[in-house]
Amino acid sequence: MEKQALEKLRHALLAWYAAENRRLPWRQSSDPYAIWVSEIMLQQTRVETVIPYYQRFLGRFPQIHTLARADLETVLKLWEGLGYYARARNLHKAAGIVCREHGGRLPEDPEQLRRLPGIGDYIAAALASIAFGRPAAVVDGNVKRVLARLFMEKAAVNDSAAKQRFMRLADEILDRHNPGQFNQAMMELGQRICTPRNPVCPVCPIQAFCRAFQEQSVADFPRRLPSKIPPLRKMVFVLIAREDRFLIIRRPNQGLLGGLWELPGQEFQGRKISPEKMAESVRGLTGLIVTTPKLLGNVRHAYTHFRVSADLYCCRYLEGRIVLAGHTAYQWIHPDESSRYAFHKLIHKMGGMVTECGITKFFINR
DNA sequence: AAACCGGGGCC
DNA sequence: GGCCCAGGTTT
Numbered sequence: 001m002e003k004q005a006l007e008k009l010r011h012a013l014l015a016w017y018a019a020e021n022r023r024l025p026w027r028q029s030s031d032p033y034a035i036w037v038s039e040i041m042l043q044q045t046r047v048e049t050v051i052p053y054y055q056r057f058l059g060r061f062p063q064i065h066t067l068a069r070a071d072l073e074t075v076l077k078l079w080e081g082l083g084y085y086a087r088a089r090n091l092h093k094a095a096g097i098v099c100r101e102h103g104g105r106l107p108e109d110p111e112q113l114r115r116l117p118g119i120g121d122y123i124a125a126a127l128a129s130i131a132f133g134r135p136a137a138v139v140d141g142n143v144k145r146v147l148a149r150l151f152m153e154k155a156a157v158n159d160s161a162a163k164q165r166f167m168r169l170a171d172e173i174l175d176r177h178n179p180g181q182f183n184q185a186m187m188e189l190g191q192r193i194c195t196p197r198n199p200v201c202p203v204c205p206i207q208a209f210c211r212a213f214q215e216q217s218v219a220d221f222p223r224r225l226p227s228k229i230p231p232l233r234k235m236v237f238v239l240i241a242r243e244d245r246f247l248i249i250r251r252p253n254q255g256l257l258g259g260l261w262e263l264p265g266q267e268f269q270g271r272k273i274s275p276e277k278m279a280e281s282v283r284g285l286t287g288l289i290v291t292t293p294k295l296l297g298n299v300r301h302a303y304t305h306f307r308v309s310a311d312l313y314c315c316r317y318l319e320g321r322i323v324l325a326g327h328t329a330y331q332w333i334h335p336d337e338s339s340r341y342a343f344h345k346l347i348h349k350m351g352g353m354v355t356e357c358g359i360t361k362f363f364i365n366r
Numbered sequence: 367a368a369a370c371c372g373g374g375g376c377c
Numbered sequence: 378g379g380c381c382c383a384g385g386t387t388t
Contacts, residue, residue, distance in 0.1 A: 042383040049374065050383090083372025086386075120385045140383050160367060187383050196381060197377075227379085256371065302378095304371055345373065 001151075001173070001209065009209045010175040010182065016205035017185035022047075022192075025054055027184075032106045032131035033064045039123045040091050044084065047191070053082050064104055068095040073342070076259050080342040085258055090118025108132040121167075129179035137170035138183040139163070142190025147173075148222030149194060149212040157222040230302070235310040236273055237265035237350065238282055240290055241357040242317035242332055247286065248341060250329040256303075261331075261341040263350070265310070278313055286330075287323030290315040294357075299349040312350045314357040 001009070021027070024047065026038035037057055041050045057078050061067040067075070072092055079088035094116040098106055106127065107113055113124040125136035144157040147169045155162035175182035193204050201213055212218045240247040246263075253259045264285040273281070278293040293313035301308050322330050333341070338351070 039383065044372080044382055044384060046374075046382055081373075083374085084384085086371065087384090090385080118385070122384055126383070138383075141381070142383065184383085191383080224380090229379085258371095302373085304373090305369075 005209060006173060009173065009206050012205045012208075013185045013189065014175065014178060014181055017181060017188060021184070021188060025051060025058075030131070032127060033067075034058060035131045036106060036123070036127055037061075037091070039126050040087050040118060041082065043087060043123075045082065049082070053078070064095050064106075065099055067092065068099040072253070072259060076342040077340075080260075081345065081348075083345075085260060087118060089253060089259065093117050094119065106131070108134065110134065110136045126183065129183050131180075133180060135174060135176040135179045137167070137174040137179070138187065139166050139170045140187060142187045142194075143170055143183075145196065145222050146186055146190045146194045149199075149218055150206070150210050152211040152215065152217070152221060154223060156225045158224050158227070230304075230306045232307045232309060233267055234269070235265055235267050235308055236278065236281065237263045237310055237312050237346075238278070238285075238290075238293055239263055239296070239312065239314040239350075239357065240282065240286065240288065240317055241314065245332040245334050247288075247317075247322075248331050248333055248338075248343075249286075249324060249327040252326065252328050257344045259342075260344045262344060262347050263312075273311075275313075279315070282315065283320075285325060286320075288320040289318045291318060291357075297350075297353050299346060301346045301349060308346060310346055310350070312353060316357050 024038075026035055029035065038050070038054055041054055041057075060074075060078060061070060070092070072089065075088050075092045076085065079085060082088075097116060098104060108128065108131075110124040110128040113119050113127055114121070119127075122138055122140050125138045128134035128136040129138065141157070144166045147153060147166055148155075148157060150173075151169060153165065153169065155165045157166070170186075189204070189206070193200050199218055201207055201210075201218060204210065204213075207213050210218070212221045248261045249264055250261050251257055251259060264282065266281060266285060268281075275292045275294070279290060282288060282290050282293065293315040296312045296314050298309060298311050300310070324330060331341070
């Protein structure tokens with residue numbers, strides 16, 4: 001695109017943004033820490049989903065020092081239900097690093113930001129531009145879609161080999177005098193006007209510069225590589241009741257759902273597990289001898305790269321001492337205490353089931 | 367480069 | 378049921 005056209009495009013986009021931008025909570029703050037928290041939460045997560053989490057989080061941890069001093073358990077509880085829990089673990093860890101090694105202030109340089117855990121190309125550029133006014137172009141899902149249509153870019157947006165192409169395009173059109181506003185304008189355009197389906201081209205401020213619009217081929221962009229269908233995994237979980245309490249265990253801090261609490265459970269192959277096999281499983285998972293488990297029901301849940309169908313059993317404790325295999329902690333809790341612990345979605349879905357083992361409505365949703 | 371990592375809303 | 382979302386880390 002020619003220089004003059006680029007200048008007009010930038011001006012039109014910034015004017016639209018100045019007039020139409022959403023007054024989002026994190027835009028009311030110029031505190032780099034607050035902007036950082038919002039950017040981490042907004043990874044792969046919609047604005048509407050983030051808002052209540054953001055407000056609770058900033059209310060509880062108003063400054064980077066309060067976050068750095070907090071227990072990981074408290075941080076995870078505030079993240080419960082938001083997903084991608086490594087974001088919370090990395091944010092907590094990075095807050096500690098910033099407080100210990102940078103005097104509590106985030107570095108302003110994108111390459112230094114990039115070294116902190118949980119900060120990649122996108123968040124480094126977002127913080128450098130929005131919080132510090134540095135000329136770094138952000139490339140997220142919205143920006144890639146806008147660029148693909150604007151330039152009729154044939155590279156697929158979900159092809160990691162094409163990332164550099166989109167970064168170069170984003171850098172080329174960036175308004176280097178107002179990078180923070182320009183980056184946010186690109187993202188908000190993608191979110192509200194240049195949407196994946198049914199884009200609202202008639203009200204687009206940069207319609208005149210959009211090649212796909214001129215060629216009447218907006219629907220053909222962005223291009224995507226085909227994705228695979230995630231496999232289905234079968235799992236069993238068990239509610240072990242002991243008087244008016246039941247057993248929960250904590251996952252290790254690394255990997256899937258790291259640091260979250262759940263009921264004992266495991267994947268299984270084949271069609272179904274017999275109650276006798278299930279009792280053996282319980283012993284392997286917990287070290288406990290229990291009554292013959294009864295099937296309570298089934299829940300399903302989809303993760304990014306697989307789906308789960310989970311049967312929930314219930315039984316009562318008979319004897320034995322807890323011996324965990326892989327998990328890092330356990331608690332016998334009363335249903336009233338369930339809101340103190342961060343559980344993952346599959347466990348929340350089971351919480352509504354009524355048990356026949358002495359505990360009814362074992363799980364109290366928030 | 368590909369796999370892994372959540373959850374929700376939309377069509 | 379597939380697609381998409383203010384992506385980053387690990388292998």
